[in-house]
Amino acid sequence: MVSDMKEIRKLVAALCCAILLLPCIAGTAFAAGSPELTVESAGGRRGDTVTVTVSLREAGEIAGGNFTIQYDATRLTLVSAEAGEAVSGSMATVNPNYGADKVRLTFAGTSSLTGGGVLLAMTFRIREDAAQGEAAVEVAESRFYDVNGRPVSATTEAGCVTVEAVQIAISSEECLPGQAVSLAVELSGSLRPAGGEFEIHYNPR
Numbered sequence: 001m002v003s004d005m006k007e008i009r010k011l012v013a014a015l016c017c018a019i020l021l022l023p024c025i026a027g028t029a030f031a032a033g034s035p036e037l038t039v040e041s042a043g044g045r046r047g048d049t050v051t052v053t054v055s056l057r058e059a060g061e062i063a064g065g066n067f068t069i070q071y072d073a074t075r076l077t078l079v080s081a082e083a084g085e086a087v088s089g090s091m092a093t094v095n096p097n098y099g100a101d102k103v104r105l106t107f108a109g110t111s112s113l114t115g116g117g118v119l120l121a122m123t124f125r126i127r128e129d130a131a132q133g134e135a136a137v138e139v140a141e142s143r144f145y146d147v148n149g150r151p152v153s154a155t156t157e158a159g160c161v162t163v164e165a166v167q168i169a170i171s172s173e174e175c176l177p178g179q180a181v182s183l184a185v186e187l188s189g190s191l192r193p194a195g196g197e198f199e200i201h202y203n204p205r
Contacts, residue, residue, distance in 0.1 A: 039159030064108035065144035084118030
């Protein structure tokens with residue numbers, strides 16, 4: 001009898017804990033993700049034209065706002081900037097000359113952008129003198145509001161344009177006068193060239 005009472009008390013305690021934890025579990029399971037402004041990445045060779053989009057994921061209650069995109073002007077030249085489909089039903093203005101290396105989008109609507117989507121599409125030309133590697137394209141600042149003008153917080157995620165190029169490296173060897181030596185020429189990088197030409201300049205000694 002005493003053993004049965006102990007088991008009943010344990011069962012009641014476990015049931016009470018489950019009831020107390022239920023709101024937390026439900027909130028975790030059904031809570032919507034927070035809004036995120038994401039700059040997508042792209043890549044190309046020097047002289048190529050690439051498109052970088054800025055998208056809003058999990059828009060939630062966002063109905064308007066503005067944000068500024070800053071890019072690496074030493075490697076990228078802005079060709080055009082246009083508002084995306086996500087703000088086609090809103091009043092949207094794009095300022096491609098907000099700064100020497102900045103683009104700004106301002107938009108306002110009468111309803112929330114619940115589905116999110118592409119807010120801005122930017123076309124860049126990779127400069128002929130661009131250094132190989134990643135040219136940053138990131139959110140410099142952002143502000144968002146709901147239909148009542150109340151601020152809505154959002155996280156941001158930076159992107160980049162990868163400047164793809166081939167690097168040529170020549171090996172080094174030590175040798176004595178009159179001794180034959182072999183050097184290797186190696187190609188490396190993200191591209192796989194199918195042809196080309198290069199010159200090797202060497203010391204006549």
